[in-house]
Amino acid sequence: MDFSMILPAVLIVSGIGLIIGLVLAIASAVMAVPTDEVVEAITEALPGANCGACGYSGCAGYAKALKEGKAKLGVCSPGGDEAVMAISEILGVEATSVCRTVALVHCMGSCDNTDTRMDYQGISSCAAAAALHGGNSSCSFGCLGLGDCEKVCPYGAITVCNGVARVDSSLCKGCSLCIASCPKHIISLTTDVRQGVVRCSNTDKGAQARKVCKVACIGCKRCEKVCEAGAITVTNFKAVVDGAKCNGCGACVEACTQGCVTMYLPVTEK
Amino acid sequence: MIEVKALVAVFLAAILTENYVLNKFLGICPFLGVSKKVNTALGMSAAVTFVMVIATAVTYPIYMNLLLPTGLDYLQTIVFILVIAGLVQLVETILKKYIPSLYNSLGIYLPLITTNCAVLGVTMLVIEKSSESFGYVEALVNSFGAGIGFLVAMVMFAGVRQRLESCDIPKSIQGLPITLVAASLVSLSFLGFSGLVENMLG
The missing domain is CATH 3.30.70.20 (Alpha-Beta Plaits)
Known part of the structure; x- marks a missing residue:
């Protein structure tokens, strides 16, 4: 066993390691970028899908906007109520129910x-x-x-x-x-939420729409007339329901002769 | 002039005839993993090129001035891994502080390629070639060319894969199998470059 062979090898390699370690330690101390703990915690609470449904560039972007008060709570649909609860706890604000x-x-x-x-x-x-x-x-x-x-x-x-x-x-x-x-x-x-929905996208005139599909919206305006909340408008021979105005009474569903207006039931009512 | 010509030859050889991905089969993992979109392929290759050059810039003198004189050249692999890993960490810290825009655009790729075999391969093969004709400058040019070669391979393959997306592929070879078949065809096509650089500039 020749220790004169091993010793320099060990010394040199560990010496290189030590130097690199020192340099890194110094560098991380000198060039530390302050990271925002709150933002990190919020990012952690978000689902991390980076889907962009909130309108920000990924979950980290949304977290940053939340911290700065620029974003609203509850626009993260993948995260749902769970994420809202967690984030409101971190930010110390009142939780608003997420509108799924x-x-x-x-x-x-x-x-x-x-x-x-x-x-x-x-x-x-x-x-x-x-x-x-x-x-x-x-x-x-x-x-x-x-x-x-x-x-x-x-x-x-x-x-x-x-x-x-x-x-x-x-x-x-x-x-x-x-x-x-x-x-x-x-x-x-x-x-x-419970609301009437028009399950058709056809903007053909009535007769043509009826020709191509048995359940097409023909733009007859029956639903528009019957809607008490004024939530339905017919444009381009197609009815559109404004979900914000709809009270879910179901009159439009009954009025529709084509059967393309249906009642949307929320998950909790199914 | 002769010097420049030799450097151009080294550079082109590293891209075409000695492409690290398609001829030496190093760095296959990112080649298959990150080549789904041209954008990400570009980001990854930029980071790889960057790391290859600075890794060679540091490991070459260490080998020549420290390991070789002390007869410890057999420790090349472990020392290089150590140095490259430390170096990438350091570069990441520096970028984060001073050039955050570049740091953000390289993103996750920078730490990912710390242990990329293409980076280690370049630094070690450059040393191997130093016995032939490679000085420090040639080594740097070669590693830069290797990075650009990686970029060429990645971007080309990303293009091939985007075409594959809209193809009617038999179910049994969908996914990775067809990707590997496509990769081997791209690699074969690069064999056509063999001898090109020597005959063009030699």
């Missing part, structure tokens, strides 16, 4: 209600199908049913059933990834 938003597909054009225009055999993706003469559904506004939204949903909340996408609102976190993926732009976020 969920995705809603504004189409009920299932295989029974719509026809096909062609025998589409291309790439199994809505984006590709939509690029070919607007897709194979008889309704050029409706769901193509090839499931781009289903594939993109990280929570498995969307299923394509009988040619039309459906959102399971109990699983939906309102991250709006599906909205971006839909080439027909028929998915939107809805607040999770």
Whole structure:
């Protein structure tokens, strides 16, 4: 055993390690950037999905805005009430209940209600199908049913059933990834409260809309007339419900002869 | 002039004929992991290039002036890992303090590549080549070229993968299998460059 071989090796390597360690220690002390503990704690309390549903660049951005008082509590739909409670505790403010938003597909054009225009055999993706003469559904506004939204949903909340996408609102976190993926732009976020919703996106004139889909909105204005809260307006032969005004009375659902106005029930009432 | 020509040859060779990812198969992990989008591929490659150059700048003198004279060149690997890890930490601290915009744009990639084998590979292969013709300047140019080569490979492959996204791939080879097949084809295409640099500038 030749210690004269081992000793310099050990000394040199540990010497390098020691020097690097010292330099790093000094550097981290000299060049310390003060980090905000509150912001870190808030980031910790957020779900960390970085989905951008709040309108800020990721969870860290939202946390920073919260600390500076620029952002509102309760706009983080993936985090839900849990995150709001945790953050309000950190910030020392009163908790406001989060208004949950969920995705809603504004189409009920299932295989029974719509026809096909062609025998589409291309790439199994809505984006590709939509690029070919607007897709194979008889309704050029409706769901193509090839499931781009289903594939993109990280929570498995969307299923394509009988040619039309459906959102399971109990699983939906309102991250709006599906909205971006839909080439027909028929998915939107809805607040999770009892309200009438128009499940159609067709802006064709009444007769034409009726031709392409059995449950199309024909713009007859029956719902608009019957709505006491004035929440429904018909533009471009299509009814739109203003969720903020809707009182959930259900008169519009009864008035609709086409069956495209339905009652949205929040998760808690299901 | 001859000096510049030799340097250009070293630089081009590091990018094309001796591409670290596609010819030496180093740094495959980020190559497969971070090449889904062109943006992230660019960020990652920029960080790798940066670290490769400063790592070579530090490890080369350490090897030549400290390890070689004391006969400890067999400790090359462990010393290099130590130095590179420490160096990346230090650079991160400095960037965070003085150039926060660059720190934010490099983001998570900087600490990630601390233990990247491509970085270690560059520093060690440069030493190996020093017996042939590589001086300090050549070593630095080579490591810069290696980083740019990494960038070229990453960006090209990100492009290939974006095409793959919209392809109708059989279910059994979706995901990683088809990615590896595509990677091997890109690698094969780079074999076409062999001999190019020597004949062009030699």
